[in-house]
Amino acid sequence: MSELLHHSITAPDEAIASSSAAAATTGAGYTVNETEAVRPPRGAPAASPALKLEAVTLAFGGVTAIAEVDLVVPSGEIRAIIGPNGAGKSSLINIISGIYRPDRGRVWLGARSFKRVPTQQLAQLGVARTFQNLALFKGLSVFDNIVIARAPARRAGFVEQLIGLARARREQADAHARTAAIIEFLHLGAHREKLVNTLSYGLQKRVELARALVARPQLLLLDEPMAGMTAGEKQEMAGYIRAVRDEFGTTVVLIEHDIGVVMGLSDKITVLDYGRKIADGTPAEIRVNPVVIDAYLGVAHDDEVFNDNI
């Protein structure tokens, strides 16, 4: 830990810090296929947590969205972020994925530390996310929506792709194979050629998950992946999220309002309130944490979901 803190002070922005990172970034670096090779086997202690935040703070005008938040998510964990509306959950995901730059603090992705995560390089850094609101190409098929998401990890240049050089063809074949595998994994085969706007909401959310998975992320950020779903669809999605972690060892950070689902799915839960982290713990610990109960029972919040389920 002290080594990590030391590096966070001395490392330049967007620089590689620890010796394990130096090893990982020699050679071809963090292209998606290579990251699998450097990931420790499941169950082995990881050199660095998948995600770490140090005293991250962000304000919008006078509104403090995130205040001095520290967070450590070990590799392979499913971590839920919960809290009342406006607590800062989406802002946190937006900081981790580089959409927002925090005013203070640092974000660690594995052994690399950033003041602002380079959002254009998320795929190379092994990070994928979904958005609170659906972000699909409505007029494209399920297959096309997913295969397009593979594009950032492909190295063939535009001209090469046009003239169909061997590498471009190989990479296209790889993208298609990967897309087909994800479609099978998420049981989307029956819908493969359908336009996404003809699918149920629950299925569209599953296509979004597929889009995030096709880049083989080590860290998956899900902003309300079950919002607006029926109880049955939520259980189904929870099952897929768990399967992703179990099958690929992916670390998952998700925001979810349905406390019943969160309690059943997460290894650990982090609770935000007014931008501050008020608790971290296992579902059993969070359920009985008086600070958490107070925050949710407080009349200042209009979010009743937790009360209904606790």
Ligand SMILES: Nc1ncnc2c1ncn2[C@@H]1O[C@H](COP(=O)(O)OP(=O)(O)O)[C@@H](O)[C@H]1O
């Ligand atoms: N882009 C933004 N501009 C201004 N204020 C924002 C922006 N994003 C979030 N906020 C504010 O930050 C606070 C936290 O919002 P958010 O992270 O969306 O909370 P949550 O996802 O927990 O509901 C809220 O007060 C919200 O209004």
Ligand SMILES: [Mg+2]
């Ligand atoms: Mg939100």
